[in-house]
Each structure stands twice: as structure tokens, then as C-alpha cells.
Amino acid sequence: MPSPRPARRKPTPRLRAARRIRFSGAMHASFHLAADLDRALRAAAAAAGLADAAAFAPEVRVADPKHGDFQANGTLGYAKARKLNPRAVADQIANALPAEVRAAFDHVIAGPGFINFTLKPAALLAWLNSFATADRLRSGASAAHAGQTWVVDYSSPNTAKQMHVGHLRSAVIGEAICRLLAFTGARVIRDNHLGDWGTQFGKLIYGYKRWADQAALATDAIEELERLYKLGNAATPDGSPELEEARRELVALQNGDAANVALWQKFSEVSLAAFQQIYDRLGIRFDHNLGESFYNDKVERIYRELTETTPPLAQISEGALVVFHPEHPRFKTQPFLVRKADGASNYASTDLATALYRTEHFKADGIVVVTDFRQADHFEQLFLTVRKWFAAKSYRLPELHHVTFGAVTGEDGKALKTRSGDVIKLKALLDEAEDRAFAIVSEKNPDLPEPERREIARTVGIGAVQYADLSQNRSSNYIFSWDKMLALDGNTAPYLLYAVARIHSIFRKAAASPHDPAHAAAASGLETAAEILLARKLVKFPDALRLATDTLRPHFLGLYLFELAGDYSSFNNADKVLVDEPAVRARRLLLCARTLLTLETGLHLLGLRTLTRM
RNA sequence: GCGGUGGUAGCUCAGCUGGAUAGAGCAUCGGUUUUCUAAACCGAUGGUCGCGAGUUCGAGUCUCGCCCACCGCGCCA
Known part of the structure; x- marks a missing residue:
């Protein structure tokens, strides 16, 4: 797969210690249950006396709910490589599982040798009690990038021009990535690399x-x-x-x-x-607007450093200073042109200077650049060059990621234009989103006062535009459709925001607060199928978050939120919340509160605002 | 020519890096409310995963070849 994918970071000693401490059973649930299972399975493999147990990789995955909550696939590969019976290996490992895991999960060997784990209702409830606030979720998630600095370069329009529809995806996807990285512990620097220089x-x-x-x-x-x-x-x-x-x-x-x-x-x-x-x-605010002009006086050093190594990384070709990569099938002949023949700098020069500045000045551990896919060659050459250059100078090398995305097209599959063939200005597009949302809200809920309908239209309209972009895998082109993004069914912002609004509505009706710890204290054990299905979905938020962050693909979080909203709607339809029995009412209010927390936290991570009424 | 990204249900898309009988939404058909927002829920119909080989216990996913679409490949960014 060509799209950039972050390498798994080696855990620092500090993180390893944190993980040891966080490992626990059902009493004090740890944030990422799949990670718990992974560690428990490795320990079990060793305890079971498996030959070469250190080589056993559990491969814990979120399972299809009909099979359980998590499944370990690793026994199959391990057994195959050693010509063992996979079910027998799975049995051995399962029998050596630590007591905490047995207390929290039911497990079963299934199919060719999967180990399936299903959380017991009490363990579900324990997790929901442990992660009752956004701060708790954040601190649970923060181990992934704790202590790291990430620079995210997105939006990056040209000055003296209006932003148009072509700038939308970078802004929306970039902001979501910033929020994901920040939530998982990173210090995030938002840097708008303006096109503010040139002919x-x-x-x-x-x-x-x-x-x-x-x-x-x-x-x-x-x-x-x-x-x-x-x-x-x-x-x-x-x-x-x-x-x-x-x-x-x-x-x-x-x-x-x-x-x-x-x-x-x-x-x-x-x-x-x-x-x-x-x-x-x-909802975007940049920390810096360091455009191309900022690097004008920083390119001489680039030319010098690229030519002073032995052998030099850069060479003169047809009057220009270029870098070839002899080991690369294409870039051994396709040059990376870092200084034009007339002596002027270009975007390669400034991008090299930018990478150095972010490393030296911001002390970046990771750099993410969000641009459309047409610049893939440029950034591949840029990163190849940076790696060799930094190695030659013994500079510390940050993780380098080019986050690409496809084109925005009209329903005819061609680049999105107005009827007269002009580019669509972003301002006009956002205005239209709000206008359309206002018309829908006014039709569905004519009794709300107009100022509130306007406010709802702002949140729903802008959210619809953002979410349409975020709900889909960023590498494919995306077909811009007002009707689809504003639809009330399907994986859309209105559907998700509606689920949030309905939960708020229940708390209004009950004259209760979602933040009141009394619900958790008074809750009885989960019983109905819909309650348990919803709770099982809630505890998988960490998996969705990790997947979205590791791959820098926010749609994994969006998909999870859509599925969660669906499970909530089913629950809401099957089980009345405000029943008379206090313990049942309390546990259902608890589920409502945690669903609300997860949906709101997730939507905010994607850059959307949420509502209490719509 | 070389390379990138796509090709999955009539349409729009998921498919967690090789796992279980390929999943959603829309559309079509049928059902659910004296009940917390029906902007909802439940069910049915619908598949040669572009085509053809290969790798192996297992392929939508990996390899090779081909077809189609969009895009990039020397002084724009």
C-alpha cells in the first residue's frame, strides 16, 4: 500500500512502565482492553511452556459481535509455522490465561483455532464506570503519543486568492488529524504553510x-x-x-x-x-502561518548542506541543482529539482528548509503534511532526500507522513464546478450548506424559534460538509452531494447529531444530568440484549481511536460513531429508558450518558460541533 | 513508456493490514408508535469483490499478467 502509514513507535521505558501499572482486571478496567488481552495472551503462551513462546503474536482484533468482542488470530499462524494443531495450541494458551482475564471475559476456541473473548456484563459495567468523562478517556488514550511533538501542515492556501472547494479536504482532514494526535497525548503544532511567495x-x-x-x-x-x-x-x-x-x-x-x-x-x-x-x-485555529516566504533566507543552507557531503547528495544538471536517488527505480532518473537554473528557489527548496525548521525549532517527533494525491511524487522525493541528508548531518529524523486525499468531484465524476464553470468558493459552499440545513430544520421542527433554527442549521450544515469528507476513506475521490451529506439516514452528520440530540432530550425529560454519578451508583447489572450490545460497542472506542490515529485515517472513527449511533438507536427503540424501576432506569441512563460522552467526544475529535436539540 | 490511486449489491461506500457464511446506507418491497424527538427502529430482495493465473490450511486483502477511470513524471505548488 503506497499511502503513508506510521511505523509502530517503539515504546519508551516510561510508557512500558505505565503499561505495566495500567494492566488490571475487571475491578479497575484499563482503557484499551484489546491491548490487555494481547499482553495476557503473550504471558499465557510463556506460562503454557510453548516452544519459542516469545515469537507468538496474539493478533487480537475486534470481532464480529456474533463471535464475541475480541478474537485472537495469532494461534493459526503460530501453529502453521510449526506444523502444530492450531486448536490444540489455542487450548494450551487459553488454559494458561491469567485469572483477571478469566474473571472479565468468557472465552471459547472456535473455528480453525481462533480464541474468542466476550466481556461479561459486570466487566462491561466496570469499564463504563471507569471511563465516565472526556478527561478520563483522554488520559486513557494519551499513552500513544505522550511526550511527543507533532507538526501538522494543512490547509495551506495561496494568499491573495479566495479559498475554494479544493482547499476543503486538506482543512477538514488536517484538523481532524490534529485533534486525534492531541487527544492521544501529542503536543500538536498547527502550521499553515501558506503559498505567499512566487512569480x-x-x-x-x-x-x-x-x-x-x-x-x-x-x-x-x-x-x-x-x-x-x-x-x-x-x-x-x-x-x-x-x-x-x-x-x-x-x-x-x-x-x-x-x-x-x-x-x-x-x-x-x-x-x-x-x-x-x-x-x-x-473550528480551526493555527498556531503558526509560516508560509513559503518565511523560508526565503533559509534555503542557502540547504544548497550548502546538500552539496558538502561526500559524495554530494545534490548535483548540477542542466544548470539546476538536483537530487537523484540511484536506488529508486524512477527517481534515479526523475530529478528532485531543489534550485532552478536561474538560481531561484522553488517549492522543493522551501519544503526542505521547512522540514529542517520543524525538526530544529519545533523539535518535531512527527511531521504530517496534508495535501492532495497529485503531490505524492514530490513528497516521496522530499522525504527520501531528507532521510539521507539528516543521516549525513546526524540530525535527528522525525517521522515523516504525507497524508494524501483524492479529488472532490461533482455527481458526474468530474471536478466540482459551478454551473457557469467557475471554481466554487468555500465561503459560498458553507453558506449553501447552512441555507439547506436551515430549510430542513424549519420543515422538520417549525416550532423552534428562528434564532435556534439558525444555530442548528450552522452546526448541521457545516458538520454535514465536514463529515461527508471524513466518513469516507480519504484516498478515494469523493463525490460531493448535498442530498447525501444532509440525509437523515445513513452515515451522515445529521444522523449522528440527531442521536446526540435525542439523548439530551431524554435527560431533559428526566430532569437529570448526564454527568450525575448517581446513575452509575444506582445502576443494576446489564440485562437486555440491546443494553449489552450497546455496552459492548462503547468499550471499543479505544480500538477505533487507535486505528484512526495509527493510520491517520479519521474515517475509522467516523464509522465507529455511526455504528455506535445505530446500536444506540436500536437500544432506544427496544428499551424504554425512563421506566419506574429505579435500578433499571439508572442503568439505562448510565448507558445514555456514556453513549452521549462517546458520540460527543468522537464528533469533537473529528472537528464537528454538537447540539442538545435539533 | 514509468509510476500513483481507484474498480466490491442498481447507486454511494465500509471491509481494522491474510481469517469464520463479504457488510452498511440509499433505492425497491413489507412491518413497528395511546411510549423518552418516527429526523427513528425491525425485516426482505439484491454479489463472478474489473478479468485471468499463482502463493497456502485459508485471498476482496499478497504475487504476476491483462482491462478500465482519474492523476503525476525538469525548472508551478
Whole structure:
């Protein structure tokens, strides 16, 4: 599989110690039950006296509910390699399982030799009691990236241009990844790598100096800058004296000409202000906006370091400074061009400088760059080069991940455009999402006051756009469909938000708080099929979280939330919550509270807002 | 030409890195409410996992070959 996948991190001694302490039985449930089982199975293999027990990998997976909660597949591979009977091996291991595991799980050997584990109702309840708040969930999850710093580079629009639909996926997926990494313990640095430098600024300054409309700049600066760029571009055809003039403006800017630098700064400022209006609606706030211009004075060091090693990593070819990778079938001939023949830098130079800055200045343990799949070659070459360069200079090497995603297309499968063929501006798209959501809310719930319907429309409309992107595997193209993303059935934001709203509704009706520990204290043991099915789903949140974070694919979390909302709806339909018997009512309120906690926590991790009524 | 990503039910998509009888939603058909939001739930119909070989206890998943779509491949990012 070509998409980047984080290597399993070696646990630090500190983490190993933490895991030992966290290992426990049913009384004090540990966060990640599958990880508990993995350790218990390894210990059992050793205790059972299996030959070569250290080589036994349990391969614990979340199971189909009809088979249990978790299954260990590792016995099959282990037995096969040693020509043993897999069921006999499974039996030996199962018989040596520690008492805590036997207390918490029923287990059975099934099929060719799987060991299936099903949590007992008391163990389910113990887990739900242990993880009663978002903080508890976070501290349970935080071991994965504790003590690490991750820099995430996403959104990254060009200044002096409006954000359009092509910027949506990077922003939405990038923000979700930031939140996942932060929740699992990392210090996350959100870095907006703006396209704020390059030849287009010569043409823009040329247009600005001739045709700028100050009134238009005051009302909608970006719109006016786009108009001026188009004018400037049209007025400077190849070979024309006007183009020469535009180039002189660019050279003046690059040489620090005060007037042009001031103009460029103004362009950046108004652009950032316009971007922030979009980011506010998407719940995004960057820590840094270190665009390409920031690295202007940092590329000389790159050229020097890439050429001073023996043998040099970079070489001159056709006047340009390039890096070849002789061991690579394609990049041995397809150059990585780090300095143009005219001596100017390009995106390869600044990206190399960026990787170094993030390593040295931010002390990054991991760097994630979120761009569309068309840049895959560039980043593969970039990372290959960084690895060799850092090794040659003995720099510490962070994990490097290029997170790619497919195109957003219309229902015809072609790039998404307006009817007139223009790109769709992100502002207009978000406006339309809210308008459509408002129409639906007003139809479904006309009695709510209009300000509340507006607020609901904001949350549902924007959430629908975000979730449509996040619910699907990011590597495939995604077909933009208002009807599908705003549908109330299926894996959509409205369906999930509706489940959240219904749970809030029950607590309103009961005049109770989801945070009240009294429900847990008064709860009797889980009994009905729907209660148990729901609880079994709730305890698998850690698995979904880990999968989404390890693969940097948020849709795994989305899929889990959808399944959880479905199990909740079934429970809600089968078992009335507000019954008279206090102990039954309390345990069902407990399930409602934990479902609410998990759905809200999960949706917030994906960058969505939630509602109490809709 | 080389490479990347896709190809799974009529449509839109999952499929946890090789595991059990391939799953959801939409659509179609049928059912459920004097009950906490029916914006819901339950059931049925629907599959040559693009095609063909191979690897092995086991392949949608791995290997090889082919077909189709989108995309990338020297001075844009």
C-alpha cells in the first residue's frame, strides 16, 4: 500500500512502565482492553511452556459481535509455522490465561483455532464506570503519543486568492488529524504553510499599481486582489514589455523594495483575515502561518548542506541543482529539482528548509503534511532526500507522513464546478450548506424559534460538509452531494447529531444530568440484549481511536460513531429508558450518558460541533 | 513508456493490514408508535469483490499478467 502509514513507535521505558501499572482486571478496567488481552495472551503462551513462546503474536482484533468482542488470530499462524494443531495450541494458551482475564471475559476456541473473548456484563459495567468523562478517556488514550511533538501542515492556501472547494479536504482532514494526535497525548503544532511567495506577485503588484479600487479593497479585499491579478495576468502576455515590467516588480519585491514589500504584507494580512473567517466556521485555529516566504533566507543552507557531503547528495544538471536517488527505480532518473537554473528557489527548496525548521525549532517527533494525491511524487522525493541528508548531518529524523486525499468531484465524476464553470468558493459552499440545513430544520421542527433554527442549521450544515469528507476513506475521490451529506439516514452528520440530540432530550425529560454519578451508583447489572450490545460497542472506542490515529485515517472513527449511533438507536427503540424501576432506569441512563460522552467526544475529535436539540 | 490511486449489491461506500457464511446506507418491497424527538427502529430482495493465473490450511486483502477511470513524471505548488 503506497499511502503513508506510521511505523509502530517503539515504546519508551516510561510508557512500558505505565503499561505495566495500567494492566488490571475487571475491578479497575484499563482503557484499551484489546491491548490487555494481547499482553495476557503473550504471558499465557510463556506460562503454557510453548516452544519459542516469545515469537507468538496474539493478533487480537475486534470481532464480529456474533463471535464475541475480541478474537485472537495469532494461534493459526503460530501453529502453521510449526506444523502444530492450531486448536490444540489455542487450548494450551487459553488454559494458561491469567485469572483477571478469566474473571472479565468468557472465552471459547472456535473455528480453525481462533480464541474468542466476550466481556461479561459486570466487566462491561466496570469499564463504563471507569471511563465516565472526556478527561478520563483522554488520559486513557494519551499513552500513544505522550511526550511527543507533532507538526501538522494543512490547509495551506495561496494568499491573495479566495479559498475554494479544493482547499476543503486538506482543512477538514488536517484538523481532524490534529485533534486525534492531541487527544492521544501529542503536543500538536498547527502550521499553515501558506503559498505567499512566487512569480504571481509580480503580476499582482503590476495590476494593483494600475487598477486598484480602494473602495472594493475596503469591502472585499480578496475579491479585489483576485480581480487585479486577473487584470495583471491578462496585461502581461509572454514576451511583452508589460511582462518585463511585472518581472521588475517581482525583483524589486525580492530585493526588499519598501513599497512593494509593504504591498505584499498588505496582501498577506487581508488574506489571513479572510481565511480566518472560513477557519472560524470550521473550528480551526493555527498556531503558526509560516508560509513559503518565511523560508526565503533559509534555503542557502540547504544548497550548502546538500552539496558538502561526500559524495554530494545534490548535483548540477542542466544548470539546476538536483537530487537523484540511484536506488529508486524512477527517481534515479526523475530529478528532485531543489534550485532552478536561474538560481531561484522553488517549492522543493522551501519544503526542505521547512522540514529542517520543524525538526530544529519545533523539535518535531512527527511531521504530517496534508495535501492532495497529485503531490505524492514530490513528497516521496522530499522525504527520501531528507532521510539521507539528516543521516549525513546526524540530525535527528522525525517521522515523516504525507497524508494524501483524492479529488472532490461533482455527481458526474468530474471536478466540482459551478454551473457557469467557475471554481466554487468555500465561503459560498458553507453558506449553501447552512441555507439547506436551515430549510430542513424549519420543515422538520417549525416550532423552534428562528434564532435556534439558525444555530442548528450552522452546526448541521457545516458538520454535514465536514463529515461527508471524513466518513469516507480519504484516498478515494469523493463525490460531493448535498442530498447525501444532509440525509437523515445513513452515515451522515445529521444522523449522528440527531442521536446526540435525542439523548439530551431524554435527560431533559428526566430532569437529570448526564454527568450525575448517581446513575452509575444506582445502576443494576446489564440485562437486555440491546443494553449489552450497546455496552459492548462503547468499550471499543479505544480500538477505533487507535486505528484512526495509527493510520491517520479519521474515517475509522467516523464509522465507529455511526455504528455506535445505530446500536444506540436500536437500544432506544427496544428499551424504554425512563421506566419506574429505579435500578433499571439508572442503568439505562448510565448507558445514555456514556453513549452521549462517546458520540460527543468522537464528533469533537473529528472537528464537528454538537447540539442538545435539533 | 514509468509510476500513483481507484474498480466490491442498481447507486454511494465500509471491509481494522491474510481469517469464520463479504457488510452498511440509499433505492425497491413489507412491518413497528395511546411510549423518552418516527429526523427513528425491525425485516426482505439484491454479489463472478474489473478479468485471468499463482502463493497456502485459508485471498476482496499478497504475487504476476491483462482491462478500465482519474492523476503525476525538469525548472508551478
